[in-house]
Amino acid sequence: MRLIKVKNYDEMSERAAMLIAAQVQLKPDAVLGLATGSSPVGTYQRLVDWYKAGKLDFSEIRSVNLDEYAGLKGTDPQSYRYFMEDNLFSHVNIAKENTYVPNGTAEDLVAECGWYDANIKKLGGIDLQLLGIGNNGHIGFNEPADCFIEGTHLVDLEESTIQANARFFDSPDEVPRQAVTMGIGSIMRAAKVLLIASGETKAKLIEHAFAGPVTPQIPATVLKLHPDCTVIYCE
Ligand code: F6R
Numbered sequence: 001m002r003l004i005k006v007k008n009y010d011e012m013s014e015r016a017a018m019l020i021a022a023q024v025q026l027k028p029d030a031v032l033g034l035a036t037g038s039s040p041v042g043t044y045q046r047l048v049d050w051y052k053a054g055k056l057d058f059s060e061i062r063s064v065n066l067d068e069y070a071g072l073k074g075t076d077p078q079s080y081r082y083f084m085e086d087n088l089f090s091h092v093n094i095a096k097e098n099t100y101v102p103n104g105t106a107e108d109l110v111a112e113c114g115w116y117d118a119n120i121k122k123l124g125g126i127d128l129q130l131l132g133i134g135n136n137g138h139i140g141f142n143e144p145a146d147c148f149i150e151g152t153h154l155v156d157l158e159e160s161t162i163q164a165n166a167r168f169f170d171s172p173d174e175v176p177r178q179a180v181t182m183g184i185g186s187i188m189r190a191a192k193v194l195l196i197a198s199g200e201t202k203a204k205l206i207e208h209a210f211a212g213p214v215t216p217q218i219p220a221t222v223l224k225l226h227p228d229c230t231v232i233y234c235e
Contacts, residue, residue, distance in 0.1 A: 148184040
């Protein structure tokens with residue numbers, strides 16, 4: 001695991017975008033595992049800028065997102081599908097049919113989870129997985145638990161996650177209580193993992209978590225076992 005501490009959010013975003021751009025150039029039909037939230041916004045902005053400057057081509061890229069809120073349609077501005085369209089997909093030449101975000105309104109969410117895993121397999125697995133980290137150590141929406149969950153699953157969000165994500169909603173009551181998330185297995189099978197985090201609390205969490213043992217109580221610690229994981233973070 002490479003831990004790279006940088007000066008600020010801009011430098012974190014620049015470095016992360018450079019690694020993703022390198023992946024896109026090395027393998028034009030790569031499968032990118034993508035995240036939402038505040039952490040990757042600056043990274044996506046740079047990828048959009050470089051695309052507009054003619055430096056990147058997403059026409060053959062495939063993408064799979066980590067998670068989606070249960071019950072939100074992709075057209076809902078709070079949904080993660082909407083976030084991806086707004087921050088990346090609609091600004092670059094990725095083919096919409098090659099972008100996958102779990103369907104949080106599927107009638108049968110268990111079947112949707114099974115389909116999502118089968119699809120990742122069909123795509124040939126993830127070449128580069130981008131991750132953020134929750135204040136409780138979650139990756140994707142794999143919340144602290146007694147064991148790591150392998151596959152895509154429906155999860156009850158922790159109160160701390162609901163509170164943290166309430167900033168994107170008019171009130172905490174509007175934050176969905178459940179989400180569909182990729183499991184630890186798909187994340188760990190990605191050829192490369194890139195985790196980004198910013199802010200004093202997250203910087204402390206990263207330094208504490210990655211110095212300690214692997215435990216499902218801090219899900220991100222599993223990344224210590226990944227053969228090619230880069231963590232770029234700042235205070
Ligand atoms: C988002 C995701 C979450 C976030 C994490 C950090 O798709 O999977 O694990 O990465 O909650 O969120 P931010 O970046 O908003 O602090």
